[in-house]
Amino acid sequence: LTVSHAFHSPLMEPVLDDFRAVAESLTYHQPRIPFVSTVTGEAVTDELTTAAYWTEHIRKPVRLTDALAHLPAAVFLEIGPDAVLTALGPASLDGAVFVSAQRRERDEAAELLHGVARLHVAGVPVDRAACFTGGGARRIDELPTYAFQRTRYWLDAKDYFTELWHGEAGAANVVGAGLETAAHPLLGAAVWSPESDGVVFTGRLS
Structure with a gap:
């Protein structure tokens, strides 16, 4: 010091x-x-x-x-x-x-x-x-508010998996191609990688 x-x-x-x-x-x-x-x-x-x-x-x-x-x-x-x-x-x-x-x-x-x-x-x-006493600060209640619409857009996972299993959600049936379903609405297939001992996920967003 x-x-x-x-x-x-x-x-x-x-x-x-x-x-x-x-x-x-x-x-x-x-x-x-x-x-x-x-x-x-x-x-x-x-x-x-x-x-x-x-x-x-x-x-x-x-x-x-x-x-x-x-x-x-x-x-x-x-x-x-x-x-x-x-x-x-x-x-x-x-x-x-x-x-x-x-x-x-x-x-x-x-x-x-x-x-x-x-x-x-x-x-x-x-x-x-x-x-903030004496500093001129005050509560403001007149600000415009936003009316939240509260609209939900949940993915219908059950229908997606059904289509995926039968080859209707993607270009081809992933099971028929030797892959596994990823059990996730954003992922189309999963395959184990013997080189890295990991899992490779594939999916289609649009």
């Missing part, structure tokens, strides 16, 4: 005391949603309300793979200024979908909607009304 300092490494030790002093001046609350830490790679609760945890956070390595494996999820949304973890996630967890909410130096609204669209494609329920 291109960063200004060697975060999450021993090189951060000179700033730990100052960072701890700032962290101790903050007020913390218990998380209201399950929280999996990249410091421990496991779910945490009380640890998040201490200055010691956040001081340790900038010193310890990021255990992203352990944290992702601990989560029973198939879709992950990265909330941040860029798609850093979205790019790293697929290498840590096979088969999961990773979506970013923002990308650096790109239009924020467009990127957010792009992320929402990807979540929808991945099967995540999306509150469209909340997503």
Whole structure:
């Protein structure tokens, strides 16, 4: 990663005391949603309300793979200024979908909607009304509809096979030519190929 300092490494030790002093001046609350830490790679609760945890956070390595494996999820949304973890996630967890909410130096609204669209494609329920509130979007019910005729054009396979067997569906009787019927309305005959150990189908479309 291109960063200004060697975060999450021993090189951060000179700033730990100052960072701890700032962290101790903050007020913390218990998380209201399950929280999996990249410091421990496991779910945490009380640890998040201490200055010691956040001081340790900038010193310890990021255990992203352990944290992702601990989560029973198939879709992950990265909330941040860029798609850093979205790019790293697929290498840590096979088969999961990773979506970013923002990308650096790109239009924020467009990127957010792009992320929402990807979540929808991945099967995540999306509150469209909340997503487009204040944007001028509205439901349009006046569009002309199409009256589907619902006319079916099924092939009459039974009659076709009868004609085929008696030589009336094609130019000649396939059985009399030493072939087998293909038992399919689009195929006229079948013959086993001794060279490839496969089957060669023939048919007549028009």
